[in-house]
Amino acid sequence: MGWLDRLLGRRRPRPIPPPLWQQTVARLPFLQWLPAADLARLQSLSEAFLAAKQFSGAAGLEVDDAMGVHIAAQGCLPILNLGLEWYDDWVEIIVYPDEFVVPRQEMDPDGVVHEYDEVAAGQAWDGGPLILSWQDSQMAGDGYNVVIHEFAHKLDMINGAPDGLPPLHPGMDREAWVAALDGAYDDFLARVERAEARGEEALEQLPIDPYGAEHPGEFFAVVSESFFEQPQVVAAEYPALYAQLALFYRQDPLARAQAAGSSRSR
Known part of the structure; x- marks a missing residue:
C-alpha cells in the first residue's frame, strides 16, 4: 500500500x-x-x-x-x-x-x-x-x-445553495458583504459583456476569469481563486470585496505576498 x-x-x-x-x-x-x-x-x-x-x-x-x-x-x-x-x-x-x-x-x-x-x-x-x-x-x-x-x-454551500453568501462570522456585517459582492459582480458582468462584444482577445485580457460572470456564486468562487493567487488584482479592482474576503477567510494574502517579496529583495 x-x-x-x-x-x-x-x-x-x-x-x-x-x-x-x-x-x-x-x-x-x-x-x-x-x-x-x-x-x-x-x-x-x-x-x-x-x-x-x-x-x-x-x-x-x-x-x-x-x-x-x-x-x-x-x-x-x-x-x-x-x-x-x-x-x-x-x-x-x-x-x-x-x-x-x-x-x-x-x-x-x-x-x-x-x-x-x-x-x-x-x-x-x-x-x-x-x-x-x-x-x-x-x-x-x-x-x-x-x-x-x-x-x-463547498464553503458557500454550508448555509444553502451556492449564491456567493457563505456563513459569515459573528461581527461581520451582512449588508457590507452583500454590497461589496453585488457591486463587484454587477461591474464585472458589465465588463465581461463589453469584452464579449469586442471578441475573444478582449475576454482573455480581463484581470479575472470571465466565468465569474455566470452567477454570483460562481463569482465568489472565481474571486476566491484570485484572492489567494493574485491578491493584488482583487485589491486593485474591487477593494471593498477584498476587505470582505479578508474578513471571511481571516487572511490577507496581499500583505503576506508583499512581505515575502520584501524579504526576498533584501
Whole structure:
C-alpha cells in the first residue's frame, strides 16, 4: 500500500513526508508567501484533511501520494484560519485525469426542459463529493485554481445553495458583504459583456476569469481563486470585496505576498 492509501485507512493523521511536502510547496508559488509558522499549520491541516477524506480516481486514474497532498494543500488554504470543521459535511474527492462531462438540464421560458452535456474541470455537490480534473488541478499559480474554486463552493454551500453568501462570522456585517459582492459582480458582468462584444482577445485580457460572470456564486468562487493567487488584482479592482474576503477567510494574502517579496529583495 502507498503512503496515501495507508493514511486514508486511518482516522488519526499521519505526517506528510518532508520531501513530498517541500515538493508540493515548490509547485505552488502562492504557498511560498506563507510565513514558516503558517506553512507548518497548513501542513498539519492537510494531514488531518487527508485522514478525514476519501480519494477516488475516475476513468482509470490512480490517485497517488503526490496528487492527494497537492489537492489537500490547496483545498486547506482557504480554511487555514477557520478550521477543518468547515469541511465536515462531505467526505469524498473524485479525481478525473482531465476535464469530464456533466449532464445538465435547463428549462427555457416556455417550460421546455433541455438536456445537454457540459464539459467541466470541477464540480461540488451539496453534501456530496467534490470532483476535480487532475490536469486542471496542476494549472494553479496564475490566477486559475480549480481546487480553490470548488472548495470555495463547498464553503458557500454550508448555509444553502451556492449564491456567493457563505456563513459569515459573528461581527461581520451582512449588508457590507452583500454590497461589496453585488457591486463587484454587477461591474464585472458589465465588463465581461463589453469584452464579449469586442471578441475573444478582449475576454482573455480581463484581470479575472470571465466565468465569474455566470452567477454570483460562481463569482465568489472565481474571486476566491484570485484572492489567494493574485491578491493584488482583487485589491486593485474591487477593494471593498477584498476587505470582505479578508474578513471571511481571516487572511490577507496581499500583505503576506508583499512581505515575502520584501524579504526576498533584501
